[in-house]
Amino acid sequence: MSFVRYKAIVEEGDVVIVYLTHESMFPLTLEAGRIFQTRFGALRHSDIIGKRFGSKILCGGGRGYVYALHPTPELWTLTLPHRTQIVYTTDISMLTLQLDLKPGSVVVESGTGSGSVSHAVIRTIAPTGHLYTFEFHQQRAEKAREEFSDHGLSNLVTVTHRNVCTDGFGLSDVADAVFLDLPSPWEAVASAKLALKKAGGRLCSFSPCVEQIQRTCDKLRSHGFCDITTIECLLRTFDVRTIALPEPDLGQPDSCVQTRHEGSETAQSFTFKSAVPPKDMPGHTGFLTFATLYPQVETS
Numbered sequence: 562m563s564f565v566r567y568k569a570i571v572e573e574g575d576v577v578i579v580y581l582t583h584e585s586m587f588p589l590t591l592e593a594g595r596i597f598q599t600r601f602g603a604l605r606h607s608d609i610i611g612k613r614f615g616s617k618i619l620c621g622g623g624r625g626y627v628y629a630l631h632p633t634p635e636l637w638t639l640t641l642p643h644r645t646q647i648v649y650t651t652d653i654s655m656l657t658l659q660l661d662l663k664p665g666s667v668v669v670e671s672g673t674g675s676g677s678v679s680h681a682v683i684r685t686i687a688p689t690g691h692l693y694t695f696e697f698h699q700q701r702a703e704k705a706r707e708e709f710s711d712h713g714l715s716n717l718v719t720v721t722h723r724n725v726c727t728d729g730f731g732l733s734d735v736a737d738a739v740f741l742d743l744p745s746p747w748e749a750v751a752s753a754k755l756a757l758k759k760a761g762g763r764l765c766s767f768s769p770c771v772e773q774i775q776r777t778c779d780k781l782r783s784h785g786f787c788d789i790t791t792i793e794c795l796l797r798t799f800d801v802r803t804i805a806l807p808e809p810d811l812g813q814p815d816s817c818v819q820t821r822h823e824g825s826e827t828a829q830s831f832t833f834k835s836a837v838p839p840k841d842m843p844g845h846t847g848f849l850t851f852a853t854l855y856p857q858v859e860t861s
């Protein structure tokens with residue numbers, strides 16, 4: 562199983578994302594003989610094993626169906642077991658670009674949390690890069706290590722149980738990029754600088770509060786980081802809806818007015834499809850602060 566490359570056929574032991582609706586998805590590790598209960602009834606793991614990823618699978622004896630999707634970092638972020646607050650795909654896509662991550666990049670991250678960012682970073686830096694991820698909560702570190710192994714990612718990631726604010730990363734001159742998602746990221750800036758390659762690199766810190774950013778920016782500046790920028794990413798999605806409107810009362814027929822009738826039964830109303838923004842939009846998640854460390858040259 563791999564979150565890095567697609568495969569065609571589902572095998573026992575694979576993770577599939579069971580898709581019921583856009584709002585209802587579950588990760589499932591397949592074991593022949595087991596049953597997963599859905600709102601459409603029982604879904605037998607054996608009915609998924611051997612099918613192509615993306616297949617429609619009947620459940621509840623034909624009462625409904627689900628799709629068996631291939632796991633990706635984006636779907637994992639939507640379905641993973643939450644052990645902490647997590648960073649979502651909108652922020653992850655921005656940090657991936659701004660940190661200039663690519664195959665072969667070496668990345669240092671803390672904290673690991675629920676592994677949402679880690680999975681996306683690993684996919685981007687594979688097959689030759691490496692993620693060093695640090696977590697000071699022992700069970701979270703162990704669980705993350707276990708998940709990476711189950712997902713076939715162990716060779717691309719090293720999980721270390723450590724308090725990086727007091728004990729640093731213990732790495733020097735190795736990283737192309739550092740990502741911090743910590744309550745007090747400013748306490749990790751000195752060791753992040755040490756971990757970055759002497760040839761230079763990028764740092765990103767994710768924080769919900771502006772006070773955290775102010776302290777982090779001060780620390781970044783005093784440690785020689787340049788090009789310090791903070792942004793907030795807000796995503797606006799649209800729902801496609803079928804809208805029914807009453808026929809407008811235009812008085813006498815007017816040859817200039819044309820009304821589209823799409824499947825409407827009567828002359829009193831007409832329907833059309835439209836994309837509308839949802840009433841409630843997800844708001845603030847956090848601020849992303851980016852900074853560059855330029856090559857460190859010895860001056861005499």
Ligand SMILES: C[S@@+](CC[C@H](N)C(=O)[O-])C[C@H]1O[C@@H](n2cnc3c(N)ncnc32)[C@H](O)[C@@H]1O
Nearest residue numbers: 647648672674675676677678697724725726742
């Ligand atoms: C918000 S979570 C990170 C979530 C992660 N970015 C994700 O998307 O899944 C913050 C994590 O940092 C860890 N943490 C907090 N302070 C730390 C420290 N000083 N050293 C290492 N990890 C720390 C916490 O235990 C927690 O798991």
